[in-house]
Amino acid sequence: MSEIDRRRNVAFVGPHHAGKTTLVEALLAQCGAIPRRGSVADGSTVTDHEPEDVAHAQSTTVGFAHGTCDGLDITVVDTPGFVDFHSETHLALAGVDAAIVVLDADPARVAQTQGLIAAIEARRLPHCFVVNKLDRPGADFEATLAALQAHYGRHVVAEQWPIFARERASDKHSGFHGYVDLAEMRAHLFDDADERASEIPGDTRERAQHARADLLEAMADFDDHLMEELLEGVEPPLDEVERDLCSECAHDQIVPVLVAAGASGAGVSALVRAIERWFPSPADAPMLDAEGRPIAPDPDAPLVATVIKTSIHPQSGKLSVVRVIAGTIRTDTPLTDISQGGEKLRAGGLYRLQGRKHETIGEAGPGTIVAIARLEAVKSGDTLTSNGHKVLLPRVQLDEPSFAIAIKPKERIDEAKLFQMLARIVEEDPSLHLDRAEVTGELLLLGNGEQHVAIAVERLSRKYKVDVETAAPQIPYLETITAATEVHSRYKHQTGGHGQFGDVWLRFEPRDRGAGSSFGESIVGGVVPKQFIPAVEKGVREALAHGPNGFPVTDLHVTLFDGQYHDVDSSEQSFKTAAGMGVREALPKCRPVVLEPISRVAVTVPNAYTSTVIAQLTGKRGQILGMAPADEHGCDVVEADVPQVELARYITELRTATQGLGRYRARHERYDPVPGNRAVGPKTAV
Ligand SMILES: Nc1nc2c(ncn2[C@@H]2O[C@H](COP(=O)(O)OP(=O)(O)OP(=O)(O)O)[C@@H](O)[C@H]2O)c(=O)[nH]1
Ligand SMILES: [Mg+2]
Incomplete structure (x- = not known):
């Protein structure tokens, strides 16, 4: 045999x-x-x-x-x-x-x-x-x-x-x-x-x-x-x-x-x-390509191997565990990573793994699972072939991340360096992701659950000797206005020599949800000279970055419709300051409200748990949109709009309620006003 x-x-x-x-x-x-x-x-x-x-x-x-x-x-x-x-x-x-x-x-x-x-x-x-x-x-x-x-x-x-x-x-x-x-x-x-x-x-x-x-x-x-x-x-x-x-x-x-x-x-x-x-030997059950055609496990055929695990050692570098499907790998075999645009590589060493021990081997034929050292650009899930040979293997579909933490370095090391080290951790595990939060700018580490990201942080600290602070990501609250107003704002300052003088009339009007903030002017007769209008806009926009509740203000239109200037004392800076003062005075008069991000979630769950999931989502101020059988046998998909703040630990709660079987996807959908008596603030928003 x-x-x-x-x-x-x-x-x-x-x-x-x-x-x-x-x-x-x-x-x-x-x-x-x-x-x-x-x-x-x-x-x-x-x-x-x-x-x-x-x-x-x-x-x-x-x-x-x-x-x-x-x-x-x-x-x-x-x-x-x-x-x-x-x-x-x-x-x-x-x-x-x-x-x-x-x-x-x-x-x-x-x-x-x-x-x-x-x-x-x-x-x-x-x-x-x-x-x-x-x-x-x-x-x-x-x-x-x-x-x-x-x-x-x-x-x-x-x-x-x-x-x-x-x-x-x-x-x-x-x-x-x-x-x-x-x-x-x-x-x-x-x-x-x-x-x-x-x-x-x-x-x-x-x-x-x-x-x-x-x-x-x-x-x-x-x-x-x-x-x-x-x-x-x-x-x-x-x-x-x-x-x-x-x-x-x-x-x-x-x-x-x-x-x-x-x-x-x-x-x-x-x-x-x-x-x-x-159980079959690799010869009895040849693996299939992406089109379902068997790949003969012939040791003399061109190489086909799939990467099933990647680990990175801070000193000795990357180790890629592959399953050889056809052909034979030797340390001098020229390899092509056809999942990375045909990148050409050479194996740095060939091993059989016994837990942490690496046993050096000379070659690996079809049906073996072996580790290859230092294939720098290669990632888990990639397909390797010998030079030039093209074959497509079925891709493994991984779940989207469902849990995130915000990360910052504890001391001394700068963020760019931290990012590099995190990138090495993420490279080992394709279900981890790094991201920069849009509104808050925080560095986020995303994964498949609380333990997943916690262990990744432990690994980061062990391998690269870097300690980080982690926290729940801030919720990107915004605020807006619900009533219109007009204000007159004058900035006048006399300190010997040139003074400062800027005088503006600003109108504030709510816009539709999601329309963003805009600025316009209807100055006639040059009462605010053209060259100062961009400074007014800048002053307005800067002031809108922090509304009365501390959040960026959105969905409003601000118009500069009147003002005055002084031949000597007016400057860009004085108009900018006047505009900022005007915004700060006006916003509290416009019945401001805080807006919270709402996510559209699709929860897939065995149907025995459908009612549990609906109750759970409703308890999170979720608005249930519908429920339908999922593609997977015996499962339902429940769709709902849920405030993002309620989803911070949802994956853990969902798994606890469903024996670990529930999973969900979430996409930002829109912003809604925070209901009346809920307290939010940049610090409490977790
Ligand atoms: N009584 C008894 N305990 C067992 C047996 N096998 C494992 N355990 C215990 O069960 C616990 C889990 O065992 P593991 O072998 O780590 O289980 P695992 O499936 O590899 O766990 P994960 O990899 O974390 O999913 C340990 O405390 C073991 O000592 C068994 O045959 N009898
Ligand atoms: Mg185990």
């Missing part, structure tokens, strides 16, 4: 804290890639190696590792479960041939897999579920399986059935000590991370038999021969069942459900066998 046939690339995905990193650790130990399992709690795992992972005892980026088991070369991609970091997960899915969806043995958390399953299905990636942490008190395999089937259909079906020790009846699930393999109908009892075959215990037998019948029936939907056997009551031979299972799982028809307790290694050797038997 060739090298590529013995290769598997699998992503471990699943909800936050489901035990992915721990399970990966158990798999690596099982393969002998590490001498013993590390733990998330003490920061000693292979794949949670970034200081931020260790500090928070959770994965914040994708981690890569590999192990060899009976000649099977497995590359594992450990993805973060916390929804803030899902862009990492989505990018990494572009590099694997199969996914293992790990979840707690808790039916209430099954819904949290929805977004991931949608991404997996969109790529038609073969996958299985692992119901994990079955050693925990209260773990409920059956209810979790039922919830999986309720969500994803009956082709999600148990291939293993857990065995619990009877003597722990009072606390039955802490006695998870084996499983029945439903294809072979044999029990396997755990013996540390190993297993020994055994008889199926009497109290598990009946349930296991039912579960086996469900498995065979689900499989028979894709195999007429098996269907006939079942209808005729013939027991299908084991090799036929296993053959079907392999083929139907590899074609994403059947989604087997397995059992595990990763912390003790229970279920891991069966998981390795499942990876070997059910």
